[in-house]
Amino acid sequence: xxxxxxxxxxxxxxxxxxxxxxxxxxxxxxxxxxxxxxxxxxxxxxxxxxxxxxxxxxxxxxxxxxxxxxxxxxxxxxxxxxxxxxxxxxxxxxxxxxxxxxxxxxxxxxxxxxxxxxxxxxxxxxxxxxxxxxxxxxxxxxxxxxxxxxxxxxxxxxxxxxxxxxxxxxxxxxxxxxxxxxxxxxxxxxxxxxxxxxxxxxxxxxxxxxxxxxxxxxxxxxxxxxxxxxxxxxxxxxxxxxxxxxxxxxxxxxxxxxxxxxxxxxxxxxxxxxxxxxxxxxxxxxxxxxxxxxxxxxxxxxxxxxxxxxxxxxxxxxxxxxxxxxxxxxxxxxxxxxxxxxxxxxxxxxxxxxxxxxxxxxxxxxxxxxxxxxxxxxxxxxxxxxxxxxxxxxxxxxxxxxxxxxxxxxxxxxxxxxxxxxxxxxxxxxxxxxxxxxxxxxxxxxxxxxxxxxxxxxxxxxxxxxxxxxxxxxxxxxxxxxxxxxxxxxxxxxxxxxxxxxxxxxxxxxxxxxxxxxxxxxxxxxxxxxxxxxxxxxxxxxxxxxxxxxxxxxxxxxxxxxxxxxxxxxxxxxxxxxxxxxxxxxxxxxxxxxxxxxxxxxxxxxxxxxxxxx
Ligand code: G6P
Numbered sequence: 001x002x003x004x005x006x007x008x009x010x011x012x013x014x015x016x017x018x019x020x021x022x023x024x025x026x027x028x029x030x031x032x033x034x035x036x037x038x039x040x041x042x043x044x045x046x047x048x049x050x051x052x053x054x055x056x057x058x059x060x061x062x063x064x065x066x067x068x069x070x071x072x073x074x075x076x077x078x079x080x081x082x083x084x085x086x087x088x089x090x091x092x093x094x095x096x097x098x099x100x101x102x103x104x105x106x107x108x109x110x111x112x113x114x115x116x117x118x119x120x121x122x123x124x125x126x127x128x129x130x131x132x133x134x135x136x137x138x139x140x141x142x143x144x145x146x147x148x149x150x151x152x153x154x155x156x157x158x159x160x161x162x163x164x165x166x167x168x169x170x171x172x173x174x175x176x177x178x179x180x181x182x183x184x185x186x187x188x189x190x191x192x193x194x195x196x197x198x199x200x201x202x203x204x205x206x207x208x209x210x211x212x213x214x215x216x217x218x219x220x221x222x223x224x225x226x227x228x229x230x231x232x233x234x235x236x237x238x239x240x241x242x243x244x245x246x247x248x249x250x251x252x253x254x255x256x257x258x259x260x261x262x263x264x265x266x267x268x269x270x271x272x273x274x275x276x277x278x279x280x281x282x283x284x285x286x287x288x289x290x291x292x293x294x295x296x297x298x299x300x301x302x303x304x305x306x307x308x309x310x311x312x313x314x315x316x317x318x319x320x321x322x323x324x325x326x327x328x329x330x331x332x333x334x335x336x337x338x339x340x341x342x343x344x345x346x347x348x349x350x351x352x353x354x355x356x357x358x359x360x361x362x363x364x365x366x367x368x369x370x371x372x373x374x375x376x377x378x379x380x381x382x383x384x385x386x387x388x389x390x391x392x393x394x395x396x397x398x399x400x401x402x403x404x405x406x407x408x409x410x411x412x413x414x415x416x417x418x419x420x421x422x423x424x425x426x427x428x429x430x431x432x433x434x435x436x437x438x439x440x441x442x443x444x445x446x447x448x449x450x451x452x453x454x455x456x457x458x459x460x461x462x463x464x465x466x467x468x469x470x471x472x473x474x475x476x477x478x479x480x481x482x483x484x485x486x487x488x489x490x491x492x493x494x495x496x497x498x499x500x501x502x503x504x505x506x507x508x509x510x511x512x513x514x515x516x517x518x519x520x521x522x523x524x525x526x527x528x529x530x531x532x533x534x535x536x537x538x539x540x541x542x543x544x545x546x547x548x549x550x551x552x553x554x555x556x557x558x559x560x561x562x563x564x565x566x567x568x569x570x571x572x573x574x575x576x577x578x579x580x581x582x583x584x585x586x587x588x589x590x591x592x593x594x595x596x597x598x599x600x601x602x603x604x605x606x607x608x609x610x611x612x613x614x
Pocket of ligand 1: 307308309352353354355356357358361404406607608610
């Protein structure tokens with residue numbers, strides 16, 4: 001993970017770098033640092049903690065420079081402290097680097113460098129890389145920083161998004177990428193580099209996303225692109241990004257997460273907009289057009305994902321199996337990639353990822369491609385690695401999600417999966433017209449219904465207040481609402497550090513019921529669907545053991561209102577789109593508990609938004 005920002009041009013780099021780091025803090029935030037050329041010297045300032053601490057630390061320093069590199073870290077090798085923070089300087093001081101990713105053979109490289117009398121001040125793999133570059137440079141007669149970087153990278157096994165400054169070539173940045181994203185914004189006589197486009201978008205919309213093995217050599221007025229292996233210039237592919245600066249701001253909300261929860265009526269509409277024919281109501285997914293014949297012939301669909309995206313995948317499984325009658329398997333990418341799975345050429349592998357950069361998901365799609373499967377993606381970040389490496393796909397159009405705990409990306413994924421399932425159901429002629437129109441009409445009605453749920457936020461806040469001091473919570477659901485229970489529990493644990501477990505309600509008897517007493521809140525997602533009666537029985541079982549029940553119920557459910565401690569109401573909807581409504585009170589519940597416990601909602605401890613390490 002980690003976030004990288006760099007600038008070269010004629011402006012003062014420091015404020016650009018700090019602002020950029022703040023935008024990238026979702027990628028990691030245990031320490032931050034910056035390297036600047038001040039009066040001809042390369043000054044490095046770095047600090048444990050968030051970017052604001054680095055800013056305080058730099059307040060009385062001379063930070064004026066037209067070139068600079070900066071980094072916000074999520075520790076992999078070496079504890080988060082000032083020393084292990086980036087940028088890292090090589091032993092003789094020729095090179096200063098920022099690095100995102102993992103150098104897997106760093107132990108070996110470290111040994112080799114130690115044998116050449118190199119010594120190290122910290123514990124990171126990145127410091128080894130800085131020294132490896134320096135070693136190549138010195139061995140090569142200090143001829144060219146670019147050659148040294150390219151030579152060093154041929155010896156590296158692992159992942160890197162890398163930006164390098166060299167003392168002897170002061171007006172130049174060298175950037176490289178393998179498996180860790182790096183974007184370069186093209187300005188007039190200036191370049192902006194960052195792990196994603198969010199720090200760049202307010203300065204320029206013309207961006208080059210580096211491909212694996214690309215090496216970019218930048219001066220204020222030149223951009224040369226080569227690869228690690230070849231000393232030949234290649235033409236960069238300049239793309240235009242459409243994201244607006246407004247999308248990156250909190251818009252008056254206290255936290256990005258709250259803003260993103262409230263964004264959902266719009267983002268869900270954005271996810272289906274233009275994809276449902278206004279009259280015929282047929283679903284049209286432009287990104288899948290060319291591969292639709294092959295999807296239609298698939299013997300099964302394997303969905304791979306991690307975290308919240310995996311929960312969306314489960315809903316996708318239920319939808320596609322029920323309505324398109326195609327077998328679906330849902331896999332954790334981290335398991336799938338290593339367990340030698342059977343993948344056939346008539347399989348469709350569908351990767352779901354908000355960031356489009358999750359290392360395990362990326363590795364799993366590469367595996368599936370090697371085996372000849374058709375590989376599709378459902379991604380939120382346009383131009384992300386997964387979006388580029390899949391054969392075809394569907395963007396979720398949820399806009400930039402900053403809160404580490406995913407909310408609007410989840411509902412956008414579920415929306416897209418519903419569209420996909422309906423499209424496949426039509427292709428396979430497996431759905432009745434009546435069912436089809438019901439689902440589509442109810443999907444289109446979801447944004448307005450979410451607004452009704454959001455209007456009740458004060459009530460949910462009061463319920464959260466009651467339960468904020470509990471140490472444990474159980475979440476139960478059945479059918480389409482089982483993944484919602486999993487997602488609700490994940491939200492609570494991610495941002496409030498309360499231990500929360502999600503379970504299929506029918507599984508409660510096989511273990512979790514042993515936890516139930518008067519101290520544990522049990523959140524039951526109990527909307528009126530085909531499982532309702534069964535869920536009510538589960539609620540009775542919890543009540544009999546004095547558990548406190550908070551139920552998400554369909555409006556007007558007087559039975560449950562009288563039976564449970566607290567209710568959160570959602571409007572009536574077709575059961576297959578009810579997850580989109582039922583998850584919203586659970587997001588708000590987790591949010592308000594987190595706030596009242598004084599937790600860092602947007603940047604919870606130990607987590608990162610984009611997990612680019614396995
Ligand atoms: C991290 C994030 C989660 C996310 C998961 C998968 O753990 O904190 O919110 O669900 O990664 O990420 P992806 O970008 O692939 O959906």
